Amino acid sequence: MPSKLDRRTFLKTGAAAAVALPSYASAPAAAKDDTPMKAYREPARDVPVVEHADVVVCGGGPAGVAAAVAAARSGAKTRLLETNGCLGGIWTAGLLSWILDAGNKTGLMPKLLAELRRRAAPTQSPSPSAYDVEQMKLLLEEWCAAAGVNLQLHTRVVSAARDESKALSLAITESKSGRQAWSAKVFVDATGDGDLAALAGCGFDYGQRGAGLVQPMSMIVLLTGLDPKAVAPFVRNLVTSKDGNPKKRLFDELNKAGVCPSYAQPTLFYIRDDLFCFMANHEYNVSAMDAAQITQATLRARVEVHKLVDALRGLGDPWQRVRIVVTPEHIGVREGRRIHGRYCVTEQDLATGAEQPDAVCKVRFPVDVHSPDPHKTKGIAKARVRAKPYDIPYRALQAKDAPNLLMAGRCISGDFIAHSSYRVTGNAVPMGEAAGTAAALAARSNRSPVDVPWEDIRRAMDAADHG
Numbered sequence: 001m002p003s004k005l006d007r008r009t010f011l012k013t014g015a016a017a018a019v020a021l022p023s024y025a026s027a028p029a030a031a032k033d034d035t036p037m038k039a040y041r042e043p044a045r046d047v048p049v050v051e052h053a054d055v056v057v058c059g060g061g062p063a064g065v066a067a068a069v070a071a072a073r074s075g076a077k078t079r080l081l082e083t084n085g086c087l088g089g090i091w092t093a094g095l096l097s098w099i100l101d102a103g104n105k106t107g108l109m110p111k112l113l114a115e116l117r118r119r120a121a122p123t124q125s126p127s128p129s130a131y132d133v134e135q136m137k138l139l140l141e142e143w144c145a146a147a148g149v150n151l152q153l154h155t156r157v158v159s160a161a162r163d164e165s166k167a168l169s170l171a172i173t174e175s176k177s178g179r180q181a182w183s184a185k186v187f188v189d190a191t192g193d194g195d196l197a198a199l200a201g202c203g204f205d206y207g208q209r210g211a212g213l214v215q216p217m218s219m220i221v222l223l224t225g226l227d228p229k230a231v232a233p234f235v236r237n238l239v240t241s242k243d244g245n246p247k248k249r250l251f252d253e254l255n256k257a258g259v260c261p262s263y264a265q266p267t268l269f270y271i272r273d274d275l276f277c278f279m280a281n282h283e284y285n286v287s288a289m290d291a292a293q294i295t296q297a298t299l300r301a302r303v304e305v306h307k308l309v310d311a312l313r314g315l316g317d318p319w320q321r322v323r324i325v326v327t328p329e330h331i332g333v334r335e336g337r338r339i340h341g342r343y344c345v346t347e348q349d350l351a352t353g354a355e356q357p358d359a360v361c362k363v364r365f366p367v368d369v370h371s372p373d374p375h376k377t378k379g380i381a382k383a384r385v386r387a388k389p390y391d392i393p394y395r396a397l398q399a400k401d402a403p404n405l406l407m408a409g410r411c412i413s414g415d416f417i418a419h420s421s422y423r424v425t426g427n428a429v430p431m432g433e434a435a436g437t438a439a440a441l442a443a444r445s446n447r448s449p450v451d452v453p454w455e456d457i458r459r460a461m462d463a464a465d466h467g
């Protein structure tokens with residue numbers, strides 16, 4: 001039977017903490033105290049530094065995989081750390097199935113699209129944006145292996161250490177292997193939510209200026225049991241011009257079935273064979289940094305999507321055999337931290353179509369704010385600016401507060417409106433590619449990535465592209 005404090009600690013923090021406690025448990029003052037424990041001070045411990053890499057990439061989503069592959073192909077000893085059991089982030093664990101703003105890109109993106117299409121033949125979707133989630137998982141793993149990326153899945157970055165020059169020296173993780181530290185010359189934060197940068201103490205913005213509202217999260221699901229021809233008028237990439245608006249039609253259909261989706265513009269995408277992707281859920285005001293909130297959102301969303309699909313099925317043909325193949329491992333998070341960089345991409349850049357001397361990629365995707373306030377609309381908020389094609393500069397990938405940290409993907413430096421446009425995965429990949437290449441060049445020459453001229457990075461990417 002554990003002592004009073006042991007038992008209380010066990011209840012508050014779990015068995016592992018209780019086991020690690022003997023010297024603390026013997027403190028007489030604490031033993032007499034019956035008030036519920038507010039905090040538990042962990043005993044200091046040594047964390048093994050398990051690897052010295054040139055480049056550590058945290059987060060293996062679209063941006064992180066591109067960063068790791070680019071760094072490794074550029075000759076850097078590269079470590080990729082990912083908390084899920086697969087690579088791809090929203091592409092796979094989130095079941096996205098649809099890549100936006102990829103058409104005008106060079107480098108890894110067109111190769112990825114072509115390879116996904118080749119693997120889906122002969123039943124590939126008519127849309128180049130659609131892909132098969134399972135094929136994506138396998139392809140990303142193959143790319144990392146071929147490039148020589150050292151990968152550890154099931155591993156979450158939970159802390160960071162800096163040296164006396166303020167440079168990041170370690171990313172610290174938790175996994176089944178316990179706590180581990182990973183050292184590198186250059187780090188890339190591709191966690192989507194900017195976890196590594198925030199853990200290292202870098203400044204960031206979150207949500208709208210003022211109220212801090214964020215775009216809703218969404219649970220995307222895969223469906224089957226539908227005949228593409230029969231449901232074409234409801235499907236974004238099968239509809240013909242005479243069918244009218246497929247989202248409105250699907251919304252009306254759901255209403256007819258007696259349910260009203262939390263996202264007012266429910267969307268059905270055709271992927272391949274009889275596989276579809278369905279997005280009809282919005283979870284409002286959920287913090288990407290709060291596990292309890294994300295949990296509740298996940299539970300609510302799963303109930304809702306099942307209810308919506310069950311209701312459709314109840315309508316009979318063409319929905320009679322519709323069923324959910326899978327709900328995602330992780331609910332889709334549109335917004336996390338936007339880490340302060342040496343350049344902040346702004347709404348004004350979109351309005352003017354800003355061109356940059358260190359352009360990583362050209363964004364052609366519009367402002368796309370899923371309304372943070374369901375009382376105003378449960379659809380897309382009206383855009384204040386019309387975006388012209390604009391550049392993402394390399395400086396927006398450079399952390400302002402740490403000399404050897406780059407960001408890639410949705411956590412780069414930008415304002416709320418700009419983020420709503422550049423966040424899509426057709427841009428996350430070239431951002432990752434640039435960050436990974438820059439990190440490798442910096443590590444090779446023992447420089448800060450800030451000191452690597454953009455022309456050198458561009459040249460290295462072009463050479464890799466044609467190599």
Ligand SMILES: Cc1cc2nc3c(=O)[nH]c(=O)nc-3n(C[C@H](O)[C@H](O)[C@H](O)COP(=O)(O)OP(=O)(O)OC[C@H]3O[C@@H](n4cnc5c(N)ncnc54)[C@H](O)[C@@H]3O)c2cc1C
Nearest residue numbers: 059061062063083089090100157192332333409410423425
């Ligand atoms: C519902 C929804 C619909 C969308 N629709 C589209 C669309 O149709 N097409 C499109 O192109 N884009 C779409 N987007 C936008 C796009 O998916 C994201 O902006 C994209 O995820 C950006 O890629 P990323 O690599 O920055 O982030 P993510 O895909 O979020 O990847 C981040 C990765 O880091 C990992 N990670 C996070 N924290 C840690 C940690 N502490 N330690 C280790 N690993 C960590 C995660 O597990 C994940 O694998 C959509 C987004 C959502 C949420």
